[in-house]
Amino acid sequence: DRVRISLGGQPIVDFVFRDEEIQRPYFANARLTNGMQVTRNHPPIKDVDAVDHDTMHPGIWLGFGDISGQDFWRNKATMEHLRFVLAPTTSDGRLRFVTECRLKTNSGEPLCLLTNDFTLSARPNGWLLVWSAEFHADQREIVFGDQEEMGFGARVATSFTEKNGGMIRSSTGRKSAKATWGHPAQWCDYSGTEPQSGGILLMASDKNFRESWWHNRDYGVFVANPFGREAMKQGARSAFTVAKGDTFRLSFGALVHDGFDYNPDSEYEKFLERLK
Helix, strand or coil: CEEEEEECCEEEEEEECCCCCCCCCEEECCECCCCCECECCCCCCCCCCCCCCCCCCCEEEEEECCECCECCCCCCCEEEEEEEEEEEEEECCEEEEEEEEEEECCCCCEEEEEEEEEEEEEECCEEEEEEEEEEECCCCCEEECCCCCEEEEEEECHHHCHHHCCEEEECCCCECHHHHCCCECCEEEEECCCCCCCEEEEEECCCCCCCCEEEECCCCEEEEECCCCCCCCCCCCCCEEECCCCEEEEEEEEEEECCCCCCHHHHHHHHHHHCC
């Protein structure tokens, strides 16, 4: 039900493609090669972690609260794993694998196909995940709705949360969950602020159909959301339609890194290079 991934012989993350409770693929228990946990423990540990949203915030994920009225964020509809289009393969220092999912409604009806293309590579401060998703409207047209809970998200380790002294900052120079919430940015970083701390940099591709607004919270979750225009208080209600037979692509990146003192703008450029 998972791919266990190591870097230099050290476990760094699990990719879970089949889970009875969480009805979509996700990366759990992301860590650095020194063993430092960077996403919240999954499942969260009572009296160590906040245990809220345990099946909605499993680590690093792509989720959608409204595709044609179906809720894939809260696990009311299903992204069913079908197969590995490309089995995990290493080449030129990178690990790549491709999966295919069938999106199904809460009554089990097929909605569309989803192809996930994953690449992981080492970086000087940690490691980079690039996640490109293609939605194939093979059954009918599909419509992406307008909610806060849409897009590419992560839940940071408990010690890195803003409530515990961590910090969120964005590519526009804003800092804190409150100051970055609802605003557009190329990237947001959620990190601890001690010298030996770590964090996660989430990035949205400049080739996506629209810039991402950010759904950021002081308890540890942050999400790049290109859909929730009204929900994020940025204008009129949004609905993005993919016609039957068409394909729609989104790409995001996550850098799991070992400290606050690094250059997120340079890492963002490296992420864009990986997409070419």
